[in-house]
């Protein structure tokens with residue numbers, strides 16, 4: 001990946017005191033001490049209300065280790081008059097569950113506090129709390145710093161849940177660089193910031209039963225906290241502050257995925273149980289001036305050619321494109337394919353063949369026929385088909401190779417286009433368009449047709 005020159009930090013920090021104030025207002029009844037500590041010395045006038053979020057970082061943990069810089073305060077929260085504990089800068093403390101209580105011990109293992117059900121940790125203004133051993137990329141454990149407040153609470157599993165309470169603009173500073181490389185063009189990063197803001201607002205609350213709004217993984221959006229922040233993505237968040245996409249005045253569900261390969265998909269092509277969403281229609285990811293001679297739906301040889309060789313579409317022209325995400329192929333032996341399928345579909349006998357039985361206009365496979373010696377199984381919807389076969393996307397073709405025409409297939413060759421669910425904004429395509437000089441509004445309005453950018457606060 002090319003690295004761009006570092007840009008200076010934007011005026012985004014100007015809003016943080018206001019945001020923190022707004023965030024703390026929500027906990028006015030729960031945390032009078034925190035509020036007093038925090039509001040003192042901070043401006044109290046805000047331009048608008050910045051929504052606070054509860055982001056789940058860890059669940060079902062036996063113990064949680066944390067540390068912070070100077071001024072870190074731990075609120076054990078039993079009784080209003082209990083003053084907070086000050087943790088020495090850089091020292092690692094540990095919280096563990098003991099019955100209904102949370103026991104905090106210092107680095108020597110000596111008990112320093114006991115909390116009933118909930119413990120809150122607050123850094124000094126502008127500081128962070130570091131949590132050790134949180135999930136990182138590819139399931140590796142890592143250490144991450146977080147702005148805002150950390151809440152450790154007992155959960156129903158008998159373990160501990162760790163929640164980061166943070167305003168949405170600060171949350172986005174940890175999301176945008178986790179969801180899109182920070183060296184992408186600024187206008188693409190701004191489009192990503194607006195899309196991610198919409199996703200946070202739409203998805204907030206889906207983990208309510210676990211005690212938080214959003215998780216920090218791909219299930220909601222990947223959130224890496226302050227450790228992931230970058231001056232370029234900070235700027236993209238600050239320059240789009242409060243902006244969301246709406247469709248006829250209602251917040252739009254701004255789904256996005258890595259690489260469409262040439263055409264995005266309708267939401268119901270991938271999720272057949274969903275009703276068609278008017279602004280989540282598949283669009284060609286190329287412009288008239290690109291000279292791409294394709295008119296969807298494609299069929300026959302034209303479809304095969306499209307799935308094998310990428311035309312000069314936005315996500316392919318982009319210098320940020322990864323060639324193995326644009327077009328890909330794999331060969332799977334029949335026995336291995338049978339094993340993969342039987343795990344999910346049960347016993348269908350011997351695997352005689354595998355065929356595409358239905359295709360959406362964008363090229364996505366909507367129906368897959370698994371022809372077994374005992375029965376025929378039809379699998380529907382891009383999502384199910386993709387996960388069943390373990391593919392990069394659901395836009396593909398299958399060829400079966402036999403030694404003699406009367407034989408069973410020896411091997412299946414699968415080749416396809418794109419990476420991800422392909423619904424909504426194509427992130428690599430957005431980078432390609434930004435390089436062509438498009439601004440973030442125009443990019444968003446291309447991928448989410450009929451939507452407009454609106455400033456909510």
Ligand SMILES: [Zn+2]
Nearest residue numbers: 214215219220
């Ligand atoms: Zn989630």
Ligand SMILES: [Zn+2]
Nearest residue numbers: 260315426429
């Ligand atoms: Zn694309």
